[in-house]
Amino acid sequence: MGTDMPVLQIRDVAKEFTLHAQDGARLPVFENLSFDLKPSECMALNGPSGIGKSTLMRMIYGNFHCPSGEILIRHQGDWIDIASAHPHRILDIRCHTLGYVSQFLRVLPRVPTLDIVKEPALAQGVDDDEASKRARHLLTRLRVPERLWSLSPMTFSGGEQQRVNLARCFSAHYPIMLLDEPTASLDAENRQTVIEIISEARTRGCAMVGIFHDQPARDALCTREIDMSLCAAKAA
Amino acid sequence: MMKTTEQAYNFAYLDEQTKRMIRRAILKAVAIPGYQVPFASREMPMPYGWGTGGVQVTAAVLGRRDILKVIDQGSDDTTNAVSIRQFFEKTAAVQTTDRTKDATLIQTRHRIPETPMKAGQIIVYQVPIPEPLRFLEPRETETRRMHAQEDYGLMHVKLYEDISRHGHIATTYAYPVRVNGRYVTDPSPTPKFDNPKMNNCPALQLFGAGREKRIYAIPPYTEVVSLDFEDHPFAIQQWDQDCALCGAGDTFLDEIITDDRGGRMFVCSDSDYCRERRDAGHEGDQAGANSGEAA
Amino acid sequence: MSIDEIPLLQAAGVTKAFGPVTGCFNVDLDLFPGEVLGIVGESGSGKSTLLRCLSGEHELQGGQVTYTLRTGERADVHAMSAPERRMLMRTDWAFVHQNPRDGLRMGVSAGGNVGERLMAVGNRHYGNIRGTAIDWLEKVEMSATRIDDMPETFSGGMQQRLQIARNLVTRPRLAFMDEPTGGLDVSVQARLLDLLRGLVSELGLACVIVTHDLAVARHLSHRLMVMKGGEVVETGLTDQVLDDPQHAYSQLLVSSILRA
Numbered sequence: 001m002g003t004d005m006p007v008l009q010i011r012d013v014a015k016e017f018t019l020h021a022q023d024g025a026r027l028p029v030f031e032n033l034s035f036d037l038k039p040s041e042c043m044a045l046n047g048p049s050g051i052g053k054s055t056l057m058r059m060i061y062g063n064f065h066c067p068s069g070e071i072l073i074r075h076q077g078d079w080i081d082i083a084s085a086h087p088h089r090i091l092d093i094r095c096h097t098l099g100y101v102s103q104f105l106r107v108l109p110r111v112p113t114l115d116i117v118k119e120p121a122l123a124q125g126v127d128d129d130e131a132s133k134r135a136r137h138l139l140t141r142l143r144v145p146e147r148l149w150s151l152s153p154m155t156f157s158g159g160e161q162q163r164v165n166l167a168r169c170f171s172a173h174y175p176i177m178l179l180d181e182p183t184a185s186l187d188a189e190n191r192q193t194v195i196e197i198i199s200e201a202r203t204r205g206c207a208m209v210g211i212f213h214d215q216p217a218r219d220a221l222c223t224r225e226i227d228m229s230l231c232a233a234k235a236a
Numbered sequence: 237m238m239k240t241t242e243q244a245y246n247f248a249y250l251d252e253q254t255k256r257m258i259r260r261a262i263l264k265a266v267a268i269p270g271y272q273v274p275f276a277s278r279e280m281p282m283p284y285g286w287g288t289g290g291v292q293v294t295a296a297v298l299g300r301r302d303i304l305k306v307i308d309q310g311s312d313d314t315t316n317a318v319s320i321r322q323f324f325e326k327t328a329a330v331q332t333t334d335r336t337k338d339a340t341l342i343q344t345r346h347r348i349p350e351t352p353m354k355a356g357q358i359i360v361y362q363v364p365i366p367e368p369l370r371f372l373e374p375r376e377t378e379t380r381r382m383h384a385q386e387d388y389g390l391m392h393v394k395l396y397e398d399i400s401r402h403g404h405i406a407t408t409y410a411y412p413v414r415v416n417g418r419y420v421t422d423p424s425p426t427p428k429f430d431n432p433k434m435n436n437c438p439a440l441q442l443f444g445a446g447r448e449k450r451i452y453a454i455p456p457y458t459e460v461v462s463l464d465f466e467d468h469p470f471a472i473q474q475w476d477q478d479c480a481l482c483g484a485g486d487t488f489l490d491e492i493i494t495d496d497r498g499g500r501m502f503v504c505s506d507s508d509y510c511r512e513r514r515d516a517g518h519e520g521d522q523a524g525a526n527s528g529e530a531a
Numbered sequence: 532m533s534i535d536e537i538p539l540l541q542a543a544g545v546t547k548a549f550g551p552v553t554g555c556f557n558v559d560l561d562l563f564p565g566e567v568l569g570i571v572g573e574s575g576s577g578k579s580t581l582l583r584c585l586s587g588e589h590e591l592q593g594g595q596v597t598y599t600l601r602t603g604e605r606a607d608v609h610a611m612s613a614p615e616r617r618m619l620m621r622t623d624w625a626f627v628h629q630n631p632r633d634g635l636r637m638g639v640s641a642g643g644n645v646g647e648r649l650m651a652v653g654n655r656h657y658g659n660i661r662g663t664a665i666d667w668l669e670k671v672e673m674s675a676t677r678i679d680d681m682p683e684t685f686s687g688g689m690q691q692r693l694q695i696a697r698n699l700v701t702r703p704r705l706a707f708m709d710e711p712t713g714g715l716d717v718s719v720q721a722r723l724l725d726l727l728r729g730l731v732s733e734l735g736l737a738c739v740i741v742t743h744d745l746a747v748a749r750h751l752s753h754r755l756m757v758m759k760g761g762e763v764v765e766t767g768l769t770d771q772v773l774d775d776p777q778h779a780y781s782q783l784l785v786s787s788i789l790r791a
Contacts, residue, residue, distance in 0.1 A: 020779030021786060062768055064775040087754045087768045088563050110725050372638070385614040389621075389651025393636070393643045396650065399657055400642055400679050465657040 006074070007176055007207045008037040008060070013069030013083075015055055016233065028233030029055055033069070035226055039175070042198075042208040042221050047228035053211045056228070057178045059083075060209065061100045062090040073097060073176065095123050099174035101166060101182050113139070113164055114149040120172035131171065138167035141193055158185045170197055177201065179210035183217045195220050248295040248328040254278055258296035258451070262442060265453035270415030271383070272366050277449040287320060287345060288446030290362035294343045297358060297442070298324065303331045305339035310347040310488070310505035317345075336508050346409075348430040350487050350509035353439035355456065361424040363445040366452065368412045368422040388420050391463060399468055408473065414461045415454055428462065429472045429488045435460040477502045480522035482513035537599055539564050539737050540585065540705060544594030547584050553761040554580035557594070560756060560766070564704065567731055567738040569752030569769060571745060571784070577761035578741045579709055585739060586626060586707050587616050598705070621651050625698035625736075629710035631690035634697070635682050641668065641693055642678040648701045667696040671726060688719035692726065699730060706731075708740045712747055724750050745788055749773055757781045 014031035018024055029052040037043055045053040058064040059082075060071055066083035073080050075097045080089060094100070099120070114135055121131040139149060142163040148156065153164045162185050169177070182198065183191045191214065198221055202208060212218035218225075246252065254276075261275035280288040298304065304324055308317040312334035320343060321332050333339050336351040343360040353359060369379045372390050382388065391412055398406040411428035415421045423434060424443060434441065434454065441454040454460060464470040478485040480501040487509060489502040501522055504510035538561035547554035555577035562568050570578045583589045585596055587608040596608040601623065608616065620626065628634040635644055645664040646654075654660050665675045671692040682690055691711065698706065711727065712720040728751055731738055742748055748755055748769060755769040757780065765778040776782045 017775075018777075020782050058774070063770050065767075065771060065777055087766075087771075088561070088566065090768060091566070091753055109721065381613075385617055387617060387651065389647050390636075392650035392655070393639055393647050396646055396657060396660065397640060397643050400640060400661070464655075466655050467657050 006036040006038050009072040010035050011070040030231040031233045033231045037207045039205040039207050040202050041223050044218050044222040044225040045211050046225050051228045057180055097175050099169050099177040101169045101179045103181050109154050110152050112150045113153050117168045117171050124172050134171045138171055142167055177206055177208045181211055183214045245327040248298045250295045255296045261451045265451050266455050269454050269458050270419030270421040272450040272452045275451050277446045284447035287362040289444030290343050290360050293360045293442050293444035302340045303333050305333050305342045308345040311507045334508055346425045348433045350506040353437055355438040357439040359439050359441050361443045363424040363443050366445040366448050366450040368420050391420055412463050416458050431462045479504045480520040482510045482518045483520040539599050541597045545584050546593035547580055547589050548592050556761045558763055562737050564737050565735045567752040569748035569755045570741045571748050572758035576758040578758050582707055582741045621648050622701045623703050625703040625706035627708040627711045629713045631694040634694040637682050640679045644697045645700055667700050671696045688715050706736055706738045710742055
């Protein structure tokens with residue numbers, strides 16, 4: 001697969017919410033959104049708060065419904081449209097092809113940090129030793145103290161949880177990654193580390209879509225940007 | 237006087253239509269070894285729990301030239317054995333005996349004779365509860381389904397429970413067997429000591445449960461295997477003593493209290509077998525003490 | 532996991548009525564190995580009925596349920612003979628009831644309960660059966676010292692763990708669960724969910740879980756099906772149905788969860 005072949009194609013995507021509990025009130029978000037993404041590219045989603053940046057990310061991930069348009073992902077040699085794919089297929093895509101760094105760690109209580117971080121790699125079929133190695137390496141790099149690795153992240157600070165989240169998301173290797181404020185709630189030191197980690201992934205060929213309020217991060221990582229206010233939906 | 241009484245009964249008490257019904261059930265039972273066949277059990281002149289099932293089966297297969305033996309716990313002389321034998325003497329005027337080797341038809345409660353059975357003999361067992369799974373699964377609908385689908389895990393669960401509780405399989409009588417590799421069957425409350433005699437037996441074995449209205453059968457030379465575990469194999473009871481009267485070391489022994497000072501002795505439960513041995517000259521160490529008085 | 536594999540369990544047009552009352556109507560679903568499908572809905576939604584249609588317990592008025600056997604052959608669950616379905620229930624399938632008393636033999640010890648399936652499929656070595664039972668009690672985080680205790684002596688949560696061990700001992704590929712955490716205290720529920728999640732992942736178990744509790748569904752299931760009045764109103768990835776519900780009823784259900 002040549003690096004000039006896109007791995008993600010957004011085609012005329014629009015999003016609108018319908019609130020049935022409020023007499024079917026409709027909240028349009030954006031429309032006519034299109035772009036392609038190639039390996040090693042990092043596309044920044046720009047625009048004011050509420051414009052739909054997170055919404056778009058979630059739609060690409062299959063977490064939000066896509067009512068019109070296509071979201072095409074290159075998965076194991078085929079193009080799959082997330083908007084209409086069978087959930088079973090999307091689960092497979094999330095496992096092998098598409099990673100998502102959210103702002104919040106979905107904490108599973110009572111599961112130790114190390115296990116949480118190893119899990120995506122294990123799910124990809126990486127063997128236990130290798131998964132452990134990667135997990136430890138990332139946790140160390142992100143300055144999560146070793147004494148915390150056997151504890152559940154439930155009681156960690158926001159910053160610590162976010163670093164565990166990042167370790168988890170980067171312990172597995174994905175061709176495409178979605179990054180929603182990856183450096184939020186991190187201090188300068190850790191922010192720099194995260195930028196390095198993301199850079200390395202990009203060098204490996206990972207294609208990325210990101211939301212960065214942090215200007216230095218955006219400057220360091222992004223190769224392209226899109227202003228989503230250009231696609232804002234007209235009020236209904 | 238006797239003439240009048242004879243004329244008051246059909247041969248062997250039951251009317252011919254009833255015998256026909258029972259014979260049909262018996263044929264079906266013989267055709268499906270170990271399978272419990274429902275039958276229209278009649279009201280008999282003795283209450284349920286006193287052998288009505290066995291009596292009905294005997295009545296259905298008895299013929300004028302049969303020689304009948306009736307035993308209860310191995311003895312011909314207990315009240316029940318005597319009653320049932322007299323019942324058939326009165327209603328069928330058949331010849332009776334207490335010698336196993338002379339009998340063509342043996343009705344028994346809770347024991348199989350020590351003298352090996354011969355081809356051509358029929359042994360009829362009195363059965364209280366025909367369903368081996370009854371105490372584990374009270375629902376008739378479920379036990380029927382288990383038998384139909386050969387779903388016998390529960391039976392082994394019972395044996396497992398025994399071992400976990402007592403260190404060994406604690407069932408000593410009515411020990412479940414698998415007949416012809418298919419149905420799990422209750423051999424009736426015979427001691428497990430007798431289970432091996434059922435296997436590949438030359439005689440026809442018939443089982444009657446009057447209250448529960450079931451008949452089952454094991455045709456001659458059928459495989460009968462007692463259930464067990466590989467690491468807890470089936471084993472029969474053993475005694476340290478021999479029979480005090482005849483010296484037999486391989487029979488099922490009854491313990492008899494002889495006095496009020498704790499005196500006891502062990503004698504063959506099968507009174508006929510014991511007497512045969514004594515007649516042949518065998519002696520136990522108390523051969524003179526009690527002449528022919530088994531329980 | 533190959534994308535082109537055939538579903539482990541597939542339902543097409545499943546319809547069940549109790550006289551004039553609709554149990555469930557025209558339900559389609561497919562479930563792949565290792566996937567957990569949650570079926571949520573309120574009382575009377577038809578979710579329990581659907582579960583029992585899928586497991587072959589209820590006769591159908593319409594539609595078909597197909598299961599892929601270990602041999603790869605696809606079998607119609609309702610066309611199977613009773614012994615075949617029973618064998619399936621003892622080996623390849625599990626059914627976890629809401630009330631553990633419905634899924635346990637109360638008159639049999641914990642070890643006997645766990646070992647029963649093994650004995651039912653021909654295991655005849657006491658030592659091995661007992662050893663396997665001990666392993667499974669430990670797997671469901673129960674002390675092995677309780678192997679000879681009767682289920683009556685266990686708490687509700689432990690009885691439920693015992694039921695799970697009893698069902699999973701033959702390493703089934705598909706589990707049906709009817710409100711497995713219903714009726715348990717919250718902390719007990721939480722630990723049970725953890726256990727289930729771990730076992731599902733370790734055994735690669737596919738599951739159909741019926742629950743009225745969306746938190747349980749979010750915790751355990753990959754995919755979700757929302758039922759109302761016997762019909763499926765929405766289906767999709769769990770996170771999608773919970774985060775971006777499309778149907779009016781789904782939105783109502785989701786908004787009804789009290790957020791901390």
